[in-house]
Amino acid sequence: MDDPILKLKEKILDLTASQRKVADYILKNPMEVAFLTVDQLAGLVGTSTTTIMRLTFSLNYTGYTEFQKGLQELLRNQAAPHTRLEANLKGVSENDLWTRCAENQISNINKTKEIISNDTLMRVLDMVMSSNRVYCTSVKSGLPVAQYLTFGLNRLIGNCELIVADQSDWVDLHLNLDSNDLIIATSFPRYARRIVDFVSQAKERNAKIIAITDSYSSPLIKYSDIVLPCNSGSLAFHNSPIASMVVADYLISAIAINYPDKTKARLDKVNEVLTKINYHYNNN
Structure with missing residues (x-):
């Protein structure tokens, strides 16, 4: 299976500054990006759709749609760990700051582990x-x-x-x-x-x-x-x-x-x- 996240990590140091902002957002929020339109992603990152399209071209995709399909397929195969963490966070009381703080750090560590090979x-x-x-x-x-x-x-x-x-x-x-x-x-x-x-x-x-x-x-x-x-x-x-x-x-x-x-x-x-x-x- 084509791994868009791996391709992004391997290419990221060769990207322009504006493309790195997009790449960084994708690496930190892959589940969200998998279901965003190119216009929505551009608005969230504060860049242009052209920058996003050029980024996907540099990864040898025909465009954002093909990149996104690859991302969706990747996440379907890795869904369990992500959804389990999200479910745990939803069950925490708003007043339980200690638990929320600990869960936030666990999330930070897990995301860091996923990004660094x-x-x-x-x-x-x-x-x-x-x-x-x-x-x-x-x-x-x-x-x-x-x-x-x-x-x-x-x-x-x-x-x-x-x-x-x-x-x-x-x-x-x-x-x-x-x-x-x-x-x-x-x-x-x-x-x-x-x-x-x-x-x-x-x-x-x-x-x-x-x-x-x-x-x-x-x-x-x-x-x-x-x-x-x-x-x-x-x-x-x-x-x-x-x-x-x-x-x-x-x-x-x-x-x-x-x-x-x-x-x-x-x-x-x-x-x-x-x-x-x-x-x-x-x-x-």
Whole structure:
């Protein structure tokens, strides 16, 4: 079966900015798009029908109708997980904020899992392990992701540094970047200019870039070698880092599991030092 979602993921970095907005909406709302007219989709995204048609042409469809039929067929074969989640949400009381918040995060994680492929994640692991130095950067709502990644990667491979983009004097650092270095940048709306500045300058130095962001319309996209799109919606006003934290946790776990020959010796040495200085609380 022809998979329009897979074709969209493979092509998305080659699309124009306006086409990426359409693609991002489709990836996040496939069930809705499967039954929208081209005019309705254009109105929701805020673009033209011509942009949508050109997008479908670039995916080798004869037009929006053929693309939509492929999407409908795909969703019919995958209907159970989506409809089950929707049914669960409908049964939640309006007053049960705790449950709604938890279900929202589960939905964010599930949607993120559907968008990011295993092949993409394996490319990220290879990029991390082949880099001389890794720099994780973010500000505000994305900062916990950068901090968590920095701790985990540094504990495993010892070459990772945290850069708080709006506080650190990264200009001096950027002068020493080269093609053997990797930047992992996390940013959600409203995207911080300093992160974009840092990433754009790093790209000029030929550093590799991985973006953890909410959509393919993010300003980080045009500088990125790999994009990890993570749903960041919350029930309130803020961006939620939960789905992206799951991605970060996967990367740390996958490196520890897939590269034991490169990580076990370091972990043993760290544990030896911590034991020697009696770092952990002992209640015996």
